[in-house]
Amino acid sequence: MRNRLPVGKTGDVNTATVETPSTQDLIRRAAMTLFASRGYEATTLQAVAEVVGISKQAILHHFRSKEELHDAVLRQLIDHWNRTLPHLLVTASATRNRFDAVFSELVAFFQADPDRARLVLRELMDRPDVTRKLLSDVIGPWLSSIATYVRIGQERGVHRADVDPEAYLLQVLQLAIIGVATADVMSAIVGEGPEGRERSARELARIAHASLFSPRPVA
Amino acid sequence: MRNRLPVGKTGDVNTATVETPSTQDLIRRAAMTLFASRGYEATTLQAVAEVVGISKQAILHHFRSKEELHDAVLRQLIDHWNRTLPHLLVTASATRNRFDAVFSELVAFFQADPDRARLVLRELMDRPDVTRKLLSDVIGPWLSSIATYVRIGQERGVHRADVDPEAYLLQVLQLAIIGVATADVMSAIVGEGPEGRERSARELARIAHASLFSPRPVA
DNA sequence: CCTACCGATCGGTAGG
DNA sequence: CCTACCGATCGGTAGG
Numbered sequence: 086m087r088n089r090l091p092v093g094k095t096g097d098v099n100t101a102t103v104e105t106p107s108t109q110d111l112i113r114r115a116a117m118t119l120f121a122s123r124g125y126e127a128t129t130l131q132a133v134a135e136v137v138g139i140s141k142q143a144i145l146h147h148f149r150s151k152e153e154l155h156d157a158v159l160r161q162l163i164d165h166w167n168r169t170l171p172h173l174l175v176t177a178s179a180t181r182n183r184f185d186a187v188f189s190e191l192v193a194f195f196q197a198d199p200d201r202a203r204l205v206l207r208e209l210m211d212r213p214d215v216t217r218k219l220l221s222d223v224i225g226p227w228l229s230s231i232a233t234y235v236r237i238g239q240e241r242g243v244h245r246a247d248v249d250p251e252a253y254l255l256q257v258l259q260l261a262i263i264g265v266a267t268a269d270v271m272s273a274i275v276g277e278g279p280e281g282r283e284r285s286a287r288e289l290a291r292i293a294h295a296s297l298f299s300p301r302p303v304a
Numbered sequence: 305m306r307n308r309l310p311v312g313k314t315g316d317v318n319t320a321t322v323e324t325p326s327t328q329d330l331i332r333r334a335a336m337t338l339f340a341s342r343g344y345e346a347t348t349l350q351a352v353a354e355v356v357g358i359s360k361q362a363i364l365h366h367f368r369s370k371e372e373l374h375d376a377v378l379r380q381l382i383d384h385w386n387r388t389l390p391h392l393l394v395t396a397s398a399t400r401n402r403f404d405a406v407f408s409e410l411v412a413f414f415q416a417d418p419d420r421a422r423l424v425l426r427e428l429m430d431r432p433d434v435t436r437k438l439l440s441d442v443i444g445p446w447l448s449s450i451a452t453y454v455r456i457g458q459e460r461g462v463h464r465a466d467v468d469p470e471a472y473l474l475q476v477l478q479l480a481i482i483g484v485a486t487a488d489v490m491s492a493i494v495g496e497g498p499e500g501r502e503r504s505a506r507e508l509a510r511i512a513h514a515s516l517f518s519p520r521p522v523a
Numbered sequence: 524c525c526t527a528c529c530g531a532t533c534g535g536t537a538g539g
Numbered sequence: 540c541c542t543a544c545c546g547a548t549c550g551g552t553a554g555g
Binding site for chain 2: 122123124125126127203206207209210211213216217220221224225228245247248249251252253255256259260262263264266267269270271272273274275284285287288289291292293295296300
């Protein structure tokens, strides 16, 4: 029942040619950051409002409720995933080592905005039931398609025969997510700052690779 | 500063052979479950009280504040970890394949009570700064000791030369934690119920093993 | 978009 | 005096 006024331009002031993010966008971004770092319950609409620089009630003008704002943030994440996926696969198939390309793109997707990884992790923990279905829908197709690729590699002897493709890919996905989400905390143990993160990232890639590919016969 | 009275009775000696958990224990357990499944902010003292079957004020008699209750729950987890660690290492060193034993004990530690994994994950996300220091202190020694073992294996050619011991162990630890914490949700994708969990657990162990050990020469 | 509010419930504390 | 609690309510703030 709320008006869906185009937020930027009601007519007058907006002569700016630069694409200014809409208020909705600003709210979504702020909410994403807060949901990711504090969790849904601990995030108050007031806190979101203060980041954006508007009132709490202004947020409730754009989003009917806190829950609706949460849904919008999630949908944005899913949409971005679905838009990125095809590109990810195309890039990968054009590469000699297809798997390493897919894996690095996967990690890059989350590293480009660590809030994505944190948000997914929070969803997994806070709303397991809802997230179960959601995950099946979103990553199910992706999983099947890459699993097929893994199986082909197994038939050719490139991939280890004892790999469980779907289970393997899920574990790798989980590693990428938690690796990004807790990078600052965990990697600090193996080394402060960027150095620790670098070591963690490299080892992550090594584990994913070594546990998939058959040992090369000594040339 | 709280008295540490034997929780059962004041006067009569411990004639009861059955160890009744103290009210403090009951509160801690209930709080652990709720903190793990909902997070600190989303857990109300009222909810903890209802699980235990006492009043909210009774909880605040045993624990000065919600924060103090949270600290007690964490301390309990850390204490249990520190008590379990020696046994874990002894068991492992008595086994032929020491690493697999350590790893399975590690997973077992979290699987024995999935709330442990969930709680650690929540701490990592909710209080990264505090948890960073905590983790260094708690798992630092453990990490160093096992890393040394990995290095010995590397010198003997049993372990892959390109393994980064500390980084590897951290990744494995993370895998165990997230694997247990999100087992129900993630494993449902590869198969409903126990079957999916079993596949996930097996693949997890396989990944940890295959990415550490050198490929065996074909006999 | 804001000011002015609501029913409810938060963590914590009062006296008994 | 102590303990282990209770019913009632504090000042603030949540989502709406």
